Structure formats: structure tokens, C-alpha cells
Amino acid sequence: MSRKMSVSSVILSCISAVLLGVSIFFPWWGMKFIAPQYPEGLDIIVYPYKMDGRIDIINGLNHYIGMQEFSEQTFPELSYLPYLVGGMALLILIVALVKRTRLLLLLVALFSVGGVLGLYDINRWLTTFGTNLDPKAPIQIDPFVPPILGENTLANFVTHSYFATGAFLMGASFLLLVMTLWRERKK
Incomplete structure (x- = not known):
């Protein structure tokens, strides 16, 4: 598997790198909170470098529980994640330029580990925020863990957690790398 990659595999790898690099500029994950008093919903939108949405209102409501x-500032990952993702995109381009299939295998493994760590990190934060509730809060609820993906109901709020455009671009980037590796394996 140390032979050189085909031209089509180099092109697919370059497209993968571009998709991954572009994903930095789109939201990766979000949560929408819907309740009778907020029928239009309140959003938390997470980019790899910032958070957006109605965080001020959500923090005000979360205070009650x-x-x-x-x-x-609560999430240090937002300060370095764009550099990790950009570095990975650059590595993919370098591997495409040196055209080594074995290095492609290492990239797929590295990408996989990064994805698992990212999901672990999201779950860790959701667990931390949902289970470390102030016992002196005005409204007492049982600790909870919002899902990474899906629906959750808490009091009169229904929350929808979802992956966003950047996550889909990242997933497409990964699938292109896997497809490229698979094509090269068959040669």
C-alpha cells in the first residue's frame, strides 16, 4: 500500500481538503429550544470558533434551573479548533501532493480519532452543564443530559439538537477520504 495514488484519488483528496477547510466557516452543531412563550424557538449555534444565537436569553432561563x-469563553476548544481543522485540511493536501496511499490510511485514522474525540467532547459538555445544577436554584429539576442529536423535553421546553452545515461538510470530507482509500486498495 505504499504505491503512489492515482490522479483521480489525488483530486478527490484535494476536494476533501477543501470541504474540510470550508467547514470552519459554517456552524457545526446547534440546539433549538421551543416553548409556548418562545414559539419561534431560541437557538444555540456552534461554529468551530464561536457561538451564536440567543445565548443571553437561554442563559437567563437556565439560571432558574x-x-x-x-x-x-466557557469552551476553550473554540480558541484552537479552527487551527486543528485547518491543519488537518493542510495535511490532506500534503498527502495528495506526495501521493502516498499509506499516508492516506493514516489520515483516515487521524480523522476518525478526531471525530470520536469531538463527539466525546460535546457529550462531556452537555453532561457537565446538565448534571452540575445549583441545588439552591429557584426551580428544582433532576439532573439531565441533553442529546447530541435528537429531541429532549424539559419542563415546557422541547429541545432539538442537530448537526449543521459544517458537520455535513466535514462528514463529506471524511467520506471522500475513505472512498479514495477504498479505491486505492482495490488497485
Whole structure:
């Protein structure tokens, strides 16, 4: 598997790198909170470098159940994640230029580990915020963990957690790498 990659595999790898690099500029994950008093919903939108949405209102509501406030400063990952993703995109381009299939296998493994760590990190934060509730909060609820993906109901709020455009671009980037590796394996 140390032979050189085909031209079509080099092109697919370059497209993968571009998709991954572009994903930095789109939201990766979000949550929408819907309740009778907020029928249009309140959003938390997470980019790899910032948070957007109605975080001020959500923090105000979370205060009543004793959840700590969150902001971009709460998540140190937002300060370095774009560099990790950009570095990975650059590695993919370098591997495409040196055309080594074995290096492609290492990239797929590295990408996989990064994806698992990313999902673990999201779950860790959701667990931390949902289970470390202030016992002196005005409204007492049982600790909870919002899902990474899917629906959750808490009091009169229904939350929808979802992956966004950047996550789909990242997934497409990964699938292109896997497809390229698969094509090269067959040669």
C-alpha cells in the first residue's frame, strides 16, 4: 500500500481538503429550544470558533434551573479548533501532493480519532452543564443530559439538537477520504 495514488484519488483528496477547510466557516452543531412563550424557538449555534444565537436569553432561563452560564469563553476548544481543522485540511493536501496511499490510511485514522474525540467532547459538555445544577436554584429539576442529536423535553421546553452545515461538510470530507482509500486498495 505504499504505491503512489492515482490522479483521480489525488483530486478527490484535494476536494476533501477543501470541504474540510470550508467547514470552519459554517456552524457545526446547534440546539433549538421551543416553548409556548418562545414559539419561534431560541437557538444555540456552534461554529468551530464561536457561538451564536440567543445565548443571553437561554442563559437567563437556565439560571432558574441552576445551570451555569455558558459563553464562548466557557469552551476553550473554540480558541484552537479552527487551527486543528485547518491543519488537518493542510495535511490532506500534503498527502495528495506526495501521493502516498499509506499516508492516506493514516489520515483516515487521524480523522476518525478526531471525530470520536469531538463527539466525546460535546457529550462531556452537555453532561457537565446538565448534571452540575445549583441545588439552591429557584426551580428544582433532576439532573439531565441533553442529546447530541435528537429531541429532549424539559419542563415546557422541547429541545432539538442537530448537526449543521459544517458537520455535513466535514462528514463529506471524511467520506471522500475513505472512498479514495477504498479505491486505492482495490488497485
